[in-house]
Amino acid sequence: MSGSPEELREIAVVALTEAGASLAQRIADALPGARIHGLARRVADAGIAFDNTIEHLAGLFRAGHPIVGVCASGILIRALAPHLSDKRGEPPVIAVSPDGKSVVPLLGGHAGANALAGNIAALTGGHAALTTAGENIFRIALDEPPSGWSLANPETAKPVMADLLAGRAPIVVVEAGEPDWLSRLPTDTEGTRMVRITDRTIAPAPDELVIHPPTLAVGIGCERGCPPGEVETLVADTLAAHGLATASVALVASIDLKMDEPAILEAARNLARPARFFDAKRLEAETPRLANPSELVFREVGTHGVAEAAALAACGPDGILVAPKRKSARATCAVARGPGLDPDIIGTARGELTIVGTGPGDAAHRTPVTDAAIARAEHLVGYGPYLDLLGGAARGKTRHDFELGAETERCRHALTLAGEGRRVALVSSGDPGVFAMASLAFELIDRVEDPVWSRIAITVEPGISAMQLAAARAGAPLGHDFCAISLSDLLTPWPAIEGRLKAAATADFVVALYNPASRRRRHQLETACDILRAARPTDTPVVVARNLARPGEAVSIVTLSELDPDSIDMLTIVIVGNSQSRMMHRAGRAWAFTPRGYATGKDSKPGP
Numbered sequence: 001m002s003g004s005p006e007e008l009r010e011i012a013v014v015a016l017t018e019a020g021a022s023l024a025q026r027i028a029d030a031l032p033g034a035r036i037h038g039l040a041r042r043v044a045d046a047g048i049a050f051d052n053t054i055e056h057l058a059g060l061f062r063a064g065h066p067i068v069g070v071c072a073s074g075i076l077i078r079a080l081a082p083h084l085s086d087k088r089g090e091p092p093v094i095a096v097s098p099d100g101k102s103v104v105p106l107l108g109g110h111a112g113a114n115a116l117a118g119n120i121a122a123l124t125g126g127h128a129a130l131t132t133a134g135e136n137i138f139r140i141a142l143d144e145p146p147s148g149w150s151l152a153n154p155e156t157a158k159p160v161m162a163d164l165l166a167g168r169a170p171i172v173v174v175e176a177g178e179p180d181w182l183s184r185l186p187t188d189t190e191g192t193r194m195v196r197i198t199d200r201t202i203a204p205a206p207d208e209l210v211i212h213p214p215t216l217a218v219g220i221g222c223e224r225g226c227p228p229g230e231v232e233t234l235v236a237d238t239l240a241a242h243g244l245a246t247a248s249v250a251l252v253a254s255i256d257l258k259m260d261e262p263a264i265l266e267a268a269r270n271l272a273r274p275a276r277f278f279d280a281k282r283l284e285a286e287t288p289r290l291a292n293p294s295e296l297v298f299r300e301v302g303t304h305g306v307a308e309a310a311a312l313a314a315c316g317p318d319g320i321l322v323a324p325k326r327k328s329a330r331a332t333c334a335v336a337r338g339p340g341l342d343p344d345i346i347g348t349a350r351g352e353l354t355i356v357g358t359g360p361g362d363a364a365h366r367t368p369v370t371d372a373a374i375a376r377a378e379h380l381v382g383y384g385p386y387l388d389l390l391g392g393a394a395r396g397k398t399r400h401d402f403e404l405g406a407e408t409e410r411c412r413h414a415l416t417l418a419g420e421g422r423r424v425a426l427v428s429s430g431d432p433g434v435f436a437m438a439s440l441a442f443e444l445i446d447r448v449e450d451p452v453w454s455r456i457a458i459t460v461e462p463g464i465s466a467m468q469l470a471a472a473r474a475g476a477p478l479g480h481d482f483c484a485i486s487l488s489d490l491l492t493p494w495p496a497i498e499g500r501l502k503a504a505a506t507a508d509f510v511v512a513l514y515n516p517a518s519r520r521r522r523h524q525l526e527t528a529c530d531i532l533r534a535a536r537p538t539d540t541p542v543v544v545a546r547n548l549a550r551p552g553e554a555v556s557i558v559t560l561s562e563l564d565p566d567s568i569d570m571l572t573i574v575i576v577g578n579s580q581s582r583m584m585h586r587a588g589r590a591w592a593f594t595p596r597g598y599a600t601g602k603d604s605k606p607g608p
Contacts, residue, residue, distance in 0.1 A: 012068070143161075149212065163192070171193070172197075175197060217314035219252075221305075231328075253277070265350070283305065379400060382437075428463070482511070488524075489524065505532050542574060546572040
């Protein structure tokens with residue numbers, strides 16, 4: 001599939017049986033960015049579980065995810081046939097027999113399915129049943145160039161391949177790049193059609209297929225706060241002035257001081273190419289090759305050039321400057337050409353730290369956006385048992401396990417990894433912004449003046465909190481105003497916690513009590529119960545939820561007078577209703593809820 005790694009959709013490896021799941025796991029482990037999707041009632045440990053096979057497959061297909069189904073091809077055909085429309089826009093779909101012997105690309109043969117099928121067959125020792133003529137005869141597909149390569153006029157690929165099948169080879173002209181993937185293509189200096197490999201902008205002749213190789217590095221320098229539109233225009237003007245094809249741009253490059261510069265990051269996004277960065281020492285080594293060295297730039301950032309030096313550094317020792325520095329009011333741009341550029345091994349990427357909440361426990365309570373963040377990450381940092389709860393989603397990742405209580409060390413380690421240009425997920429249970437890792441990470445960044453940390457791309461992906469799931473299990477106790485209070489006094493002085501409890505009791509909030517008790521910390525919960533009992537009726541419902549979404553889950557509803565602090569531990573969350581909260585019994589079980597509005601009249605709470 002063409003495109004940069006940042007653009008590719010996650011591959012869904014679908015297993016419908018437990019027997020097929022082991023093969024699916026082998027395939028997923030071998031494919032970057034792949035995840036197992038398992039039929040819930042048959043596959044025990046899948047990254048993503050589903051109940052309706054047809055609906056799930058159709059949803060993946062419509063969202064553009066490549067699909068590898070370890071199942072009968074007929075299942076995939078029946079699920080996807082109603083959704084077929086434009087073959088150019090459809091993702092690859094591959095059927096793999098449960099024994100791995102047959103690997104059949106059903107859709108998207110020239111959109112990556114054939115290559116993907118070949119990789120899977122090599123893994124399983126099976127046979128890739130390719131039915132497209134070009135692959136069968138020449139083992140190449142002109143309309144499926146490697147990643148980074150693109151066709152200027154893809155409609156011409158088909159007649160060129162048709163001529164090849166008829167024994168008429170084209171003229172091949174290589175002006176840029178190293179098209180090793182075309183080495184099996186027959187050529188004829190007298191051919192009636194031409195295949196031209198060029199990184200220049202040209203208008204193809206009627207019988208000419210133009211292929212753009214990834215040979216250009218765009219170097220950018222700019223002032224802090226430069227408008228993104230200015231850089232975008234400068235890049236476009238620089239490429240146009242030298243007749244260079246935008247499609248041949250492999251990456252955008254700059255100095256590492258600009259890792260967080262919006263204008264440069266936006267330029268990379270507009271080009272749909274990755275941004276890569278170099279330190280001043282590496283850029284200064286390019287000074288002998290610069291066309292426009294600057295003493296002023298050297299005094300400012302420690303290198304005699306940024307735009308030209310970054311472009312040349314990206315292209316390596318064989319690179320040449322094809323567009324010298326061009327200036328706008330607040331930015332500079334230059335372009336260098338290299339023989340074939342792979343951004344994955346060039347410079348340093350901007351580090352990414354995603355702080356994710358994985359919900360209370362099982363995979364069913366993780367959100368899709370959290371799963372996507374975990375799939376994208378190279379490194380997982382967290383409390384060991386929380387990482388264990390990820391199950392198959394953690395396979396293929398580098399784990400960094402920490403003990404309970406080492407929260408600050410976890411955050412520092414995650415920030416350090418991201419500062420090195422890695423993709424990192426800092427994993428919390430529940431929601432990372434509720435008594436978890438997100439606030440600590442931001443506190444560290446704010447407190448520690450580390451410029452590397454400041455350049456990291458940070459996102460926070462919410463999770464289902466313990467109080468949300470506990471409330472859902474019990475009914476709707478959080479139906480009106482509520483608050484959450486942690487009873488742990490490790491980081492917060494007890495007098496402050498006690499003051500908040502009294503304020504919540506006086507204000508008649510529903511109260512979710514986190515970290516209610518541990519083996520050595522018992523009096524806090526007892527005090528909290530005394531404060532709340534003094535402020536609301538003794539029959540106020542209390543939800544006691546332990547081991548939510550984990551083995552041994554237990555949820556009960558008792559009254560405030562019945563609540564026994566000795567039965568509570570750190571695996572428990574307690575939700576205490578307000579003066580309006582009610583308990584009811586229906587269909588043999590108890591429910592707790594808090595009305596959305598306060599009742600009017602003398603008696604606000606109806607009788608049983």
